[in-house]
Amino acid sequence: MRRKDVFSLAVAGLLLYMLGNWALPITDPVESNYAETAKEMIAAGDYVSPRIFGNYWYDKPILFYLELIGSFHLFGMTDFAARFFPAVFAVAGILMTYGFAARLYDRRTGLLSAVLLGVSVEYWYLGHAIITDMTLFVTVSASLMSFYAGYESGRVRYYYLAFAAAALAVLDKGPIGLALPGLVILIFLLWQRRLSMLCSIHMLGGLALFLVMTGLWYVPMYLLHGSDFLDTFLGVHNVLRATVSEHPRNNVWYYYLLVFLAGFFPWSLVVVPSCLRRLAKREVHLPSGERERFLLVWSVSVFVAFECMASKYMTYTFPYMMPLAVLMGRFFLGHETMFWRMAKGMGAAYLIALLTILPLATRNNSGQDIAKVLEQQSRPDTVVLTYGIRYPVSIAYYSSLCPQRLVATQADIEKARPHKMSWTATNIMPFASSETMDRRADTLLVTDREHVKELGLKVPGYWKEVGSSSNYVVYRLDAEVPYDGHEEMTGRKSEASHGILETYLSGNRKNPQIP
Known part of the structure; x- marks a missing residue:
């Protein structure tokens, strides 16, 4: 990692994700739920129990609401304030991708992976959206990155960081914040035949840290609201969401394939045909290296896990973009001239959209x-x-x-x-x-x-x-x-x-x- 790279990526990210945010009204039906909840929590002076229209609201845990509340206190109740933390986490995700890919491979791979992720359509969209998914992306990625750093180096502090990041993910979106990294780690260790690592004293210590951190909010919520909280938060917004489709029209097997093609635009236009050609020539095989195995398990596990859920949303598979960005970054090492032309073109298109199309689109979907x-x-x-x-x-x-x-x-x-x-x-x-x-x-x-x-x-x-x-x-x-x-x-x-x-x-x- 080089300071020049970090500085350049941070500046480009701030321009790409914060420029024009003050002109993007809060839209219905999703963004406004989060903003209105934070507004009512501030009015009530209650920073523990989310509420909306005077009713307690158990849709999501507390972390994202606290981000909004903090931003409203800093910048006032403005559109820029509401979009501030999604943009900050988007820039953080780009820098994390650079650092992780550079650690696994080299600086060039890190740069290509970070830029590729940052100008992908889905990432750019969620970097502006007032929803929980960018925070989940960063916390789940931090958890898995920390685990692999500990696995590779043997330094136990990384395991504690992995559990701490998973705790933040659970405070952002619920049990999926632990289930996703846990599933990836379990499958990876099975493949590596090192499942005994899960029983180490440091894993147990990390789990204890996780329980303490998540208990800071979940325990008071249960004591305050009892079975209403459990029935609605765990029952409806987790169990029901996984077993009964909220939007049946999306419950088709190819839904997330379409999300992948659109979400990774423009890179999917190049990578997918190349992979299909290699598949036709039977040049595709399972990786033997630990790094590639970990990245493959990470991306495939997330995709399959949400493919098996009844409710399907565009943002659910978002956490697989980190490992796929690194793998695609490796692919584009042999096509750097084309890569940088595409990246510059997408960056320019986004800046134009931020100043022209996006303000109109958000206004048309806002009250x-x-x-x-x-x-x-x-x-x-x-x-x-x-x-x-x-x-x-x-x-x-x-x-x-x-x-x-x-x-x-x-x-x-x-x-x-x-x-x-x-x-x-x-x-x-x-x-x-x-x-x-x-x-x-x-x-x-x-x-x-x-x-x-x-x-x-x-x-x-x-x-x-x-x-x-x-x-x-x-x-x-x-x-x-x-x-x-x-x-x-x-x-x-x-x-x-x-x-x-x-x-x-x-x-x-x-x-x-x-x-």
């Missing part, structure tokens, strides 16, 4: 703009509803409002409420029903253009458009126009003073349907 409209139109007693759209948590984050998700009946609310060992456990947003809606209250409703025609039909009352953004429309319930519940649809139109067409709709509340 930031419509939150401003709602705050301008609302009063202290205004009821805010959402209808026919994926619940936009970012509205709550960017405003002082807490929208309610509108469904047809009270029975529908009961069906949608959180239940044990069911995917409804994620439905902790507030609900309201059309049949019990107070039509005398000042009410704002957020929907999209597609569901506007249902206002007055499936959502009774007279509605007036009062604002919009690129992806949402806001309507106000006109309580002054009497609604008698008749089945026929009536309407009237008038030109507003500012030139916008105001449309009033009434409709049928008989046999209401959930959109």
Whole structure:
């Protein structure tokens, strides 16, 4: 490792992952959950129990929320602050890849591996995303790197570092933070016929350190919340996720192959054809060296483990990118001219995207703009509803409002409420029903253009458009126009003073349907 290399990679990484982050609004549906949870934890002064919409939220452990809280305290509650730690961990992952590959092989391999990883599409995306996966990537990688350093050198301190890193991974995303490195180490030691290493006193000492570190949060959470915490966190978000597909359309055998091809773009366009040619010529064989065996076991174990899980997400196999980047770095040693041209081209494309396309894309998937409209139109007693759209948590984050998700009946609310060992456990947003809606209250409703025609039909009352953004429309319930519940649809139109067409709709509340 050379200081010049480390400095150059760090500067390039900071430019690639932090430049323009202040112009990227927090998006729905995933990023906003984390940001809103951290915001509510700060407001409550509770840095132990994650919460959202006033409810305790057992989706993920505490580490990533603490990163957000710390960043909000440093930089204020801004978009840059929310994206700060994912960017920092992305740069750390690049430097770790350089150091690990240089230790295993040489400086050139380290440089190529780090750059290859840093400009891969999936890594670049997750380096900006406000989710737990970049932290998991770094902590799991640190755990496996530390283990191999201890295995190769015989220095026991590395085993303790491996368990400490695994503990941070478990505090970031749950049991998978130990299960992944544990599976890789187990298979590798079986292959090397050194399984007895697991019984050494230092492994037991490392396990004790792991239990102490994870117990700092898990034990208080169990004492505070008891079986609710275990049933939801372990039962729904771990056991159920592994056994019942949350998104069945993704549960196909080739899903992660597509993720690999897209995630490692542009490198997969070169490496995959080369591997297929070698396979056709029968030039592929299992590695005999310890380093290659460890890298192969690491990457294949992660891929197979998540292939066997019922729920499939694009980010699940992300931890295999570290060893694959090193192996691909070795491949590109014989094609360095092409490699650096591709790397420079991708780097330039990312910088252009950060300043042009990405701000528009994130804004179109965020409730930031419509939150401003709602705050301008609302009063202290205004009821805010959402209808026919994926619940936009970012509205709550960017405003002082807490929208309610509108469904047809009270029975529908009961069906949608959180239940044990069911995917409804994620439905902790507030609900309201059309049949019990107070039509005398000042009410704002957020929907999209597609569901506007249902206002007055499936959502009774007279509605007036009062604002919009690129992806949402806001309507106000006109309580002054009497609604008698008749089945026929009536309407009237008038030109507003500012030139916008105001449309009033009434409709049928008989046999209401959930959109």
